[in-house]
Amino acid sequence: MKLIYKPSPNYRSPQSTSGIMKDLTYCLIAVTIFSSLYYTMAFGSNLGLRVVLMMITSVASALATEAIWCKVTKQEVIKGVLTSYGWVTAMILTLMSSIKVSYYALAVSTVIALVFGKLVFGGFGQNIFNPAAFGEAILMNTFAGSNRTDILTSATPAAAMKSYGWMTTGDTFSTMMTSKGFGSLGQMFVGWYPSAIGSTSALLILLCLAYLVYRKDIDWQASVFYIGTVFVLSLVIGLLHGQGIWYPIFQVLAGGVLFGGVFMLTDPVTSPVTILGRIVFAVGAACFTLIFRLRSNMPDGVLYSILLMNMLTPAIDKMLEGSQIKDIAKLKKRAIIAIACMALVTIGVGAIAKTQSAASTGNPASVNEFAAAIPESTISWEGTDYE
Amino acid sequence: MSENNEKKGFFSEMIFNNPVFGLYLGICSTLAITTSLNNAIGMGVAVIVVLVLSNIAVSLIAPLTPDEIHIPVYIVIIATLVTLVGMLMQAYTPELFSALGAFIDLIVVNCIILGRAEAYACKNGVAASARDGLMMGLSYTFSLLAMSLIRQLLGTGILSFSNPMSGNEIFSIRLIPQGFEIPVFKTQTGAFLTFAVLAAAVAAIKLNSEAKEKAKALEAAKAKKKEAAKA
Numbered sequence A: 001m002k003l004i005y006k007p008s009p010n011y012r013s014p015q016s017t018s019g020i021m022k023d024l025t026y027c028l029i030a031v032t033i034f035s036s037l038y039y040t041m042a043f044g045s046n047l048g049l050r051v052v053l054m055m056i057t058s059v060a061s062a063l064a065t066e067a068i069w070c071k072v073t074k075q076e077v078i079k080g081v082l083t084s085y086g087w088v089t090a091m092i093l094t095l096m097s098s099i100k101v102s103y104y105a106l107a108v109s110t111v112i113a114l115v116f117g118k119l120v121f122g123g124f125g126q127n128i129f130n131p132a133a134f135g136e137a138i139l140m141n142t143f144a145g146s147n148r149t150d151i152l153t154s155a156t157p158a159a160a161m162k163s164y165g166w167m168t169t170g171d172t173f174s175t176m177m178t179s180k181g182f183g184s185l186g187q188m189f190v191g192w193y194p195s196a197i198g199s200t201s202a203l204l205i206l207l208c209l210a211y212l213v214y215r216k217d218i219d220w221q222a223s224v225f226y227i228g229t230v231f232v233l234s235l236v237i238g239l240l241h242g243q244g245i246w247y248p249i250f251q252v253l254a255g256g257v258l259f260g261g262v263f264m265l266t267d268p269v270t271s272p273v274t275i276l277g278r279i280v281f282a283v284g285a286a287c288f289t290l291i292f293r294l295r296s297n298m299p300d301g302v303l304y305s306i307l308l309m310n311m312l313t314p315a316i317d318k319m320l321e322g323s324q325i326k327d328i329a330k331l332k333k334r335a336i337i338a339i340a341c342m343a344l345v346t347i348g349v350g351a352i353a354k355t356q357s358a359a360s361t362g363n364p365a366s367v368n369e370f371a372a373a374i375p376e377s378t379i380s381w382e383g384t385d386y387e
Numbered sequence B: 001m002s003e004n005n006e007k008k009g010f011f012s013e014m015i016f017n018n019p020v021f022g023l024y025l026g027i028c029s030t031l032a033i034t035t036s037l038n039n040a041i042g043m044g045v046a047v048i049v050v051l052v053l054s055n056i057a058v059s060l061i062a063p064l065t066p067d068e069i070h071i072p073v074y075i076v077i078i079a080t081l082v083t084l085v086g087m088l089m090q091a092y093t094p095e096l097f098s099a100l101g102a103f104i105d106l107i108v109v110n111c112i113i114l115g116r117a118e119a120y121a122c123k124n125g126v127a128a129s130a131r132d133g134l135m136m137g138l139s140y141t142f143s144l145l146a147m148s149l150i151r152q153l154l155g156t157g158i159l160s161f162s163n164p165m166s167g168n169e170i171f172s173i174r175l176i177p178q179g180f181e182i183p184v185f186k187t188q189t190g191a192f193l194t195f196a197v198l199a200a201a202v203a204a205i206k207l208n209s210e211a212k213e214k215a216k217a218l219e220a221a222k223a224k225k226k227e228a229a230k231a
Helices: A019-044 A045-072 A077-082 A084-097 A103-117 A131-142 A155-160 A169-177 A183-192 A202-214 A218-242 A245-252 A258-266 A275-295 A304-317 A328-351 A362-373 B002-015 B027-033 B037-064 B067-092 B094-100 B102-109 B109-121 B126-156 B188-230
Strands: B158-162 B169-174
Touching: A019 A045, A019 A084, A019 A202, A019 A258, A045 A077, A045 A103, A084 A103, A084 A131, A084 A258, A103 A131, A103 B188, A131 A304, A131 B188, A155 A169, A155 A245, A169 A245, A169 B169, A183 A202, A183 A245, A202 A218, A202 A258, A202 B037, A218 A245, A218 A258, A218 A275, A218 A328, A245 B126, A258 A275, A258 A304, A275 A304, A275 A328, A362 B169, B002 B126, B027 B037, B027 B102, B027 B126, B027 B188, B037 B067, B037 B094, B037 B102, B037 B109, B037 B126, B037 B158, B067 B094, B067 B102, B067 B109, B094 B102, B102 B109, B109 B126, B126 B158, B126 B188
Parallel strands: none
Antiparallel strands: B158 B169
């Protein structure tokens, strides 16, 4: 018999934190390379290079911030920086941003995200909010004015869909997809369309999910339940309005659902401790995402849904407190009641949403005509998916 | 020697007994109005005037006031003074008045003023109360200035101050080039961030000096023990 002489907790998983972060970094690098290639092929090497430079800016400012923080708080600099994993935050932040964000805004947001989102709480493992989501909220809310206006890219699918309130007829939808140059849903699955830098390729992100789950870096439940809930609930909402299967598929592919679900929702620090808790957490985030999409004035709701659920994490942990073996039936009942309530509210919100088509509202129609009249490359960015 | 003591007292009152960063009083107005130097100085002066006059009035009236109704009496005094100051500002500095908005009237419920009346002025003489009011008002203004300096500089990149009477600009310097300002500091989020950092700094200074004092006291005790052992 093998005895373990370590004090608890004794890890069941052979994977260490540094190993997890290493795998996560590989995945993020893969996503970066893909989007750099996309921007090079679609808009020229300037923008492809810009993706790489933005990544370098953000990571460099993250490393510098953490080094200075360690120096000021009298910790070992190299060890402190290597065990704080600031570069992961910086990479996720960059991949969530739009290509139009200026280098300066990105660097400042990274610094604010790390200092006020993570380091003041006591560093890695102590933060309440996902630092990357925190930084992105700062970036979206306060640096909108400093976006580079000379970089011309067309509207994102999420922003385009927002002009119809995320609820439109199939005909209007297919006109929108072709007129704005997003192509088919298949093209969106591969990721060959403009959006936030890293959130486009569903295929690549799902491969990353498979890799991370295979390496036991993350639990599959949070991501799968998040994406699945978005799909199922929007399928129900779509059926209530007589939409086809394109509606839930578009809800999952557009915006940051996949990227947020795989790279941000699975952050072990800011999500509940138990698997059951993580499922409730993921379903709640999915419900908030759909409610924000349908009812708020933001193009996409992924970012704020994650931040909100981060805030509710202690409450979820409290709700599911107790013996995970003896009380599991009771805890499961509680979780199911919570999930059912959230799903019902979301379906209710979806049911009262009005279907907007080009014919019923004057404004989007004129936008479409306008879009058709001018060359595609000169349509300016209408907002970022995560805002 | 005595001058040295006085200086140290002034500094310690500004930092250690700072109503905003040390005692966390009057934070609401601090967060709301510190977007520019003009606002900070205008608000600071209004609070100093109200605080000094209310402290004087309270110290005079305190011996005559029955205990049961002392808070309503103080509130009436403070409200009268605030209304006076507000009307004067509306007459002579209309721009500042409109910039500060409701926060002039809200000086009535600013915890610093009632707090000083309750904690100090009702137990002390007129001169001491007036001095206390001035010191508290000055350190409140000092906190407002510190916050608004940081917020205006980082948020807009420009440091400017204009004559509140005429609206003429006295000075305006751009220290951060256009496009490099951090607009978050113009918003309430920035106010909270600035406040948190400054309050943390004050707490750190306090802790540091307390630790030093403790170390000194320990050394003194050791020296005494040694002497006792020798004896």
